[in-house]
Structure formats: structure tokens, C-alpha cells
Amino acid sequence: MDYNSILKDAKETIGKKCRVCKECNGIVCRGEIPGVGGKGTGEGFSINYAKLKEIKINMDTIYDFKEVDTSVELFGKKFAYPIFAAPIGGLNLHYSDVLNDETYSRAIVSGCKMAGAAGFTGDGVKDEFYDLPLKTIEEAGGWGIPTIKPWKKEEVLNKVKKAEAAGALAVAMDVDAAGLALLAALGKPVSPKSVDELKEIISSTKLPFIIKGIMTVKGALKALEAGAYGIVVSNHGGRVLDQTPATVDVLPEIAEAVKGKMKIFIDGGIRTGIDVVKVLALGADAVLIGRPYAVAAYGGGAEAVKIYTEKIGKELRETMIMTGCSKLSDIDESVIYKPSRR
Numbered sequence: 106m107d108y109n110s111i112l113k114d115a116k117e118t119i120g121k122k123c124r125v126c127k128e129c130n131g132i133v134c135r136g137e138i139p140g141v142g143g144k145g146t147g148e149g150f151s152i153n154y155a156k157l158k159e160i161k162i163n164m165d166t167i168y169d170f171k172e173v174d175t176s177v178e179l180f181g182k183k184f185a186y187p188i189f190a191a192p193i194g195g196l197n198l199h200y201s202d203v204l205n206d207e208t209y210s211r212a213i214v215s216g217c218k219m220a221g222a223a224g225f226t227g228d229g230v231k232d233e234f235y236d237l238p239l240k241t242i243e244e245a246g247g248w249g250i251p252t253i254k255p256w257k258k259e260e261v262l263n264k265v266k267k268a269e270a271a272g273a274l275a276v277a278m279d280v281d282a283a284g285l286a287l288l289a290a291l292g293k294p295v296s297p298k299s300v301d302e303l304k305e306i307i308s309s310t311k312l313p314f315i316i317k318g319i320m321t322v323k324g325a326l327k328a329l330e331a332g333a334y335g336i337v338v339s340n341h342g343g344r345v346l347d348q349t350p351a352t353v354d355v356l357p358e359i360a361e362a363v364k365g366k367m368k369i370f371i372d373g374g375i376r377t378g379i380d381v382v383k384v385l386a387l388g389a390d391a392v393l394i395g396r397p398y399a400v401a402a403y404g405g406g407a408e409a410v411k412i413y414t415e416k417i418g419k420e421l422r423e424t425m426i427m428t429g430c431s432k433l434s435d436i437d438e439s440v441i442y443k444p445s446r447r
């Protein structure tokens with residue numbers, strides 16, 4: 106199995122809503138929900154991709170070479186790469202029934218683990234949409250991160266306890282799902298969470314708590330005040346609100362405000378190891394990748410997820426060699442090309 110055969114096989118199994126485009130940039134699928142696009146005009150997805158592409162990298166290979174180390178420490182554990190699979194839920198709704206939320210999560214969680222990385226799992230209107238993916242984390246010795254939707258507090262507290270019982274690495278909440286009309290239509294409303302409510306939830310557990318869906322400095326500071334271990338700078342792949350800026354555009358100011366005080370993850374349009382270097386240079390500690398992981402899982406299950414993770418990891422390593430960075434902490438703003446420096 107190689108990456109080309111994974112893409113070829115994914116085209117057969119993934120369904121009609123994802124075209125497995127050469128560039129997964131949100132253009133062809135724009136506005137398609139159910140499906141894999143961004144909401145409305147779809148620009149929340151496509152801008153993430155486009156803005157990352159605009160950033161260019163400084164190449165310099167005259168330096169005293171040391172073996173490259175792509176590993177990162179998070180949650181008191183060591184990972185081979187700062188790369189995580191983002192939570193994706195509603196597989197049958199958005200892709201095809203070749204995989205469901207359980208079989209998809211098993212491919213993601215075990216494939217990422219085989220590559221020395223880790224995967225997030227999702228949540229949904231029925232209990233089983235959280236419980237079955239969580240079971241796959243438990244099967245992997247806890248090596249994964251369940252993501253809870255912003256339901257009523259009692260339900261969130263109950264799901265946090267389940268994450269603890271499964272021995273998960275951490276637990277997350279996609280607070281940006283707060284306006285998802287789809288969930289309300291199915292009779293299970295979600296809502297914004299106050300800092301006090303988040304404090305109560307976060308202090309109920311010893312697990313590191315990650316708040317996913319932060320797009321402003323104000324939001325990041327509130328997550329910090331609530332006691333979060335980390336945030337994911339994310340616009341949910343453009344699926345919850347049309348016309349947001351690109352995640353990479355809001356990253357530097359968020360990093361300036363909270364870097365070193367909490368961990369900063371980012372997602373949205375990250376497709377290559379070069380993209381990973383770009384966002385680490387702008388202040389992120391690690392990345393999440395969404396849609397391409399779904400393509401990998403449909404194209405060859407856990408083995409394909411492992412191959413895909415290693416592909417991005419290899420690109421990261423190559424980019425580090427070409428930019429004079431032997432460890433992740435060497436990647437800083439000097440790696441980013443700024444025309445004004447000429």
C-alpha cells in the first residue's frame with residue numbers, strides 16, 4: 106500500500122460527497138453540508154487553505170547539521186510528530202457507509218498510534234456516537250482524545266468521566282459547535298459555554314482539557330481563565346460559521362497572548378509537512394488535520410492512516426533539514442519569508 110493506491114481506493118469507497126481532490130482546498134465541495142464542504146459560501150474552509158499557501162519558507166542549508174528530531178511532548182507523553190488526526194463525526198451522513206463512527210475511529214486511533222501520533226474522536230446526538238469511538242480509544246490503551254460537544258453541563262460531566270474511565274490522554278470540547286442547527290433539529294441542542302461553566306467542567310477532571318474552536322485573542326484568554334490545558338485555533342474547517350478569517354491569520358496574535366501559558370494546537374487546511382513548519386513558526390505547538398485523514402481511512406483503514414501520518418512526518422523532517430531546524434523548538438518566525446527583509 107502506498108499513498109497513491111490509498112487515494113485510488115478512497116475514490117471507490119468514500120461516496121460521492123468527497124471527490125478526493127488532488128488539492129483538498131474546499132473549492133469543489135463548497136457549501137456542501139451534509140458533505141465535506143464549508144458552510145454557506147464555503148470560504149471558511151477555502152481561506153484556511155489559501156492563506157497557508159501564501160506563506161513561503163526561507164531555505165538555508167549552510168549550518169552545523171545535527172540529526173533532526175520531530176518529536177513533541179504533550180500531556181506528559183512523547184509523540185513522534187506534532188501531528189494529530191482531528192475529530193470527524195457523522196461518517197455515514199458526510200461520507201459513505203463503508204465506515205461508521207466506530208470503524209472510522211478505530212482506523213484513526215490505531216493508525217495514528219502505529220505512527221507514534223494520536224487521534225481525536227468525535228461525538229453526536231446519540232450516546233453511541235461518543236461511546237463507540239471512545240471504546241476504540243480504550244482498546245488502544247487510552248491512546249486518543251475524545252471530543253465532547255457543548256451539551257448541557259450534566260451530560261458533559263458524564264462524558265468527561267467516561268473519558269477518564271477509558272484512560273484517554275486528554276479530553277476536548279468543540280465549543281464552536283455551539284450554533285450547530287443540525288443538532289438542535291435532531292432534538293439535542295448545544296449552546297455556548299460560560300467561563301464559569303467551563304471552569305466547573307475542567308476542574309471536575311485530572312485529564313488535560315482542550316478547548317477546540319478558538320478564533321480570537323479574547324476567546325483564548327477566556328479558555329486560559331477557565332483552566333484549559335490547551336486550545337485548538339480552529340473554525341471547524343469552515344463548517345460552523347461562514348466568513349471567518351483563516352486560522353493561520355489569527356494564530357500569531359493568539360500565540361502572542363497565550364504562548365507558554367497553554368498549549369496551542371491549530372487546524373484548517375493543513376495538508377503537508379511544510380504547512381506544519383509554517384504554523385509552528387507562527388506559534389503553534391502542534392497541528393490537527395481533518396479531511397485528508399478521512400480520505401486515508403476510507404482508502405485503507407488503519408494501515409493507510411499510519412502511512413499518511415508518516416508521509417506528513419517525513420515532509421516535516423525534510424522541511425526542518427532545509428530550514429536549519431534540528432528540533433521543533435528551533436522552528437521560529439525566522440523560517441517565514443518576509444519580503445520586507447530584503
Ligand SMILES: Cc1cc2nc3c(=O)[nH]c(=O)nc-3n(C[C@H](O)[C@H](O)[C@H](O)COP(=O)(O)O)c2cc1C
Binds near residue numbers: 199252372
Ligand atoms: C465531515 C466532517 C465532520 C466533522 N466532525 C467534527 C466533530 O464531530 N467534532 C469536531 O470537533 N470537529 C469536527 N469536524 C472539524 C474537524 O475536526 C477539523 O476542525 C477540520 O476538519 C479541520 O480542517 P481540515 O479538514 O481542513 O484539516 C468535522 C469536519 C468534517 C469535514
